[in-house]
Amino acid sequence: AQSVTQLGSHVSVSEGALVLLRCNYSSSVPPYLFWYVQYPNQGLQLLLKYTSAATLVKGINGFEAEFKKSETSFHLTKPSAHMSDAAEYFCAVSDQDSSASKIIFGSGTRLSIRP
């Protein structure tokens, strides 16, 4: 069965600094991987997804993630943090064994931005 582990429940960076949110996955088949963002009092919004094409995936708002099979990782990065990036971020994997391609989420990482 597929699963994801997010390292660090809370990450704090200064405005303008590099953002790095870590995610490791476990999957018995080539995975589909996702990063979602949740702003306060809102639902989840897709940031980016990996579906076995290019290993470096670019998403919205300047975020990108790199699929590294050897490390079973899919870390999310952004070169320069903005105050508006403060939110909770979820890494997820698609359970392709399921009839409905359900998505399995990590426990989330709350990103805070210091002025």
Place this chain on the structure above:
Amino acid sequence: DVKVTQSSRYLVKRTGEKVFLECVQDMDHENMFWYRQDPGLGLRLIYFSYDVKMKEKGDIPEGYSVSREKKERFSLILESASTNQTSMYLCASSFSLGETYFGPGTRLTVL
């Protein structure tokens, strides 16, 4: 613009009450999902459905049931609400292997 709507943003119920959470999507998606979100636990799948009248248990189905009589609507039912079901409930929908779209969530408090 794609839309997943949930019937309530905030709901307060008493222990033992029967609670209905409604979700409607306008994208003709075959798959629909109910998750609950709790701090430090991420999103956990309660039930999902891949077709009308079809349902499958997720990771934490105990204390919940679902109904999907029409393709666009997926209801989550708490037969007898308990305080440990106080949570944020998120509905989602998708085509198979397609992007999953989420509703805004219902914050349920059971007193």
